[in-house]
Amino acid sequence: MADKRDYYEVLGVSKSADDAEIKKAYRTLAKQYHPDMHPGDAEAEAKFKEIGEAYAVLSDPEKRQQYDRFGHAAFDPAAGGGGGFGGFSDFGGFSGFGDIFSSFFGGGGGSAMRNGPEDGEDILLRLTLTFEEAVFGCKKDITYNHIEACSVCRGTGAAAGTYPETCTTCHGTGQVTVQQQTPFGAIRSARPCSACGGKGKTIKEPCKECNGRAYVKVTRKKTVTIPEGIDNGERIRLTGEGDTGRRGGLPGDLYIEMRVKPHAFFQRDGRDLYCEIPVTFTEAALGAEIDVPLPDGTTVKYEIPEGTQTGTAFTLRGKGVKELRSSRHGNLIFTATVEVPKGLSPKQKELLSAFAESCGEKNNEKKTSFFKKIFK
Numbered sequence: 001m002a003d004k005r006d007y008y009e010v011l012g013v014s015k016s017a018d019d020a021e022i023k024k025a026y027r028t029l030a031k032q033y034h035p036d037m038h039p040g041d042a043e044a045e046a047k048f049k050e051i052g053e054a055y056a057v058l059s060d061p062e063k064r065q066q067y068d069r070f071g072h073a074a075f076d077p078a079a080g081g082g083g084g085f086g087g088f089s090d091f092g093g094f095s096g097f098g099d100i101f102s103s104f105f106g107g108g109g110g111s112a113m114r115n116g117p118e119d120g121e122d123i124l125l126r127l128t129l130t131f132e133e134a135v136f137g138c139k140k141d142i143t144y145n146h147i148e149a150c151s152v153c154r155g156t157g158a159a160a161g162t163y164p165e166t167c168t169t170c171h172g173t174g175q176v177t178v179q180q181q182t183p184f185g186a187i188r189s190a191r192p193c194s195a196c197g198g199k200g201k202t203i204k205e206p207c208k209e210c211n212g213r214a215y216v217k218v219t220r221k222k223t224v225t226i227p228e229g230i231d232n233g234e235r236i237r238l239t240g241e242g243d244t245g246r247r248g249g250l251p252g253d254l255y256i257e258m259r260v261k262p263h264a265f266f267q268r269d270g271r272d273l274y275c276e277i278p279v280t281f282t283e284a285a286l287g288a289e290i291d292v293p294l295p296d297g298t299t300v301k302y303e304i305p306e307g308t309q310t311g312t313a314f315t316l317r318g319k320g321v322k323e324l325r326s327s328r329h330g331n332l333i334f335t336a337t338v339e340v341p342k343g344l345s346p347k348q349k350e351l352l353s354a355f356a357e358s359c360g361e362k363n364n365e366k367k368t369s370f371f372k373k374i375f376k
Helices: 007-011 019-035 042-056 063-075 084-102 110-115 131-136 281-286 346-358 365-375
Strands: 123-129 138-149 175-182 185-192 213-226 235-238 255-258 265-270 272-280 288-293 299-306 313-314 333-337
Touching: 007 019, 007 042, 019 299, 042 063, 123 131, 123 138, 131 255, 138 255, 213 235, 255 288, 255 333, 272 281, 272 288, 281 333, 299 313
Parallel strands: 123 255, 272 333
Antiparallel strands: 138 213, 175 185, 235 255, 265 272, 288 299, 313 333
């Protein structure tokens, strides 16, 4: 019993919780983890069983009192306890809790879902864009598969000229009533009708196109508009373009997630763009008007100041990427990279040496102060 969690912790209530709080907590958790909500999910089934065990004890004043005094040992025969539920073997297969769930939530459980409206599934499609397509927007042709009603039987599942018939076992309700003994006593509950699978209808002659399934997978082609400024990993949503709903349920949505290729020159961070622009030694020293490229292929003039150093960043406001659902743009930040001339001729070297000599320490303040700090 040592590996069992505290029952109050399982239900998420305090030890002073009253019956109403315990019941409310159980109803919420039972609905969340009911096996019909998670078919084939062993973890959900285990949690559902644990929730049921906790409620079976804490909802009974006598058993709750024993649990408060002795903990799990109160129901463990090996520990000398009463073994009130025989290790909760009565809950095997969740039959008892399925009935409890039905009594709490109006009967039917999973059968109500099989017989009622069912919304279509959402679809996720990943789309690759170039840098320019993402920045400026574009139109793209997409192809994807989705589920829709069979065009031959129009979603009935029955062959042409025939129709689904009301199930004679459940009389169209999709469920049958059974009585079962549980730790709470005899409980009447609704179960999915085995004759019609909880649908309330039976098909004698299935449609040959869909084999009676009523729905088929088809390939759909569509042209979509990609908004200006979308970024890598962002999605657009096309409402109602997912799988078709069943029995009057709403259709799902189509989500398109972007994969944006990197650019050879620009780097993007949100709505801002970054790049490096080489400038000549003379331009950096004297200052100059340089051309700064923009992502649309044009350039803009920018005046860099005299004495510009490598690594100096400059900002062109409003020249970045447009914000989604807004008229505002980010910034373009470029960093100057000073090119030091190479392969100088003897005459150029002579002139440059004379220039360096004429500058003295005044034009090399960083270098002068650097050595002064080291050799002070």
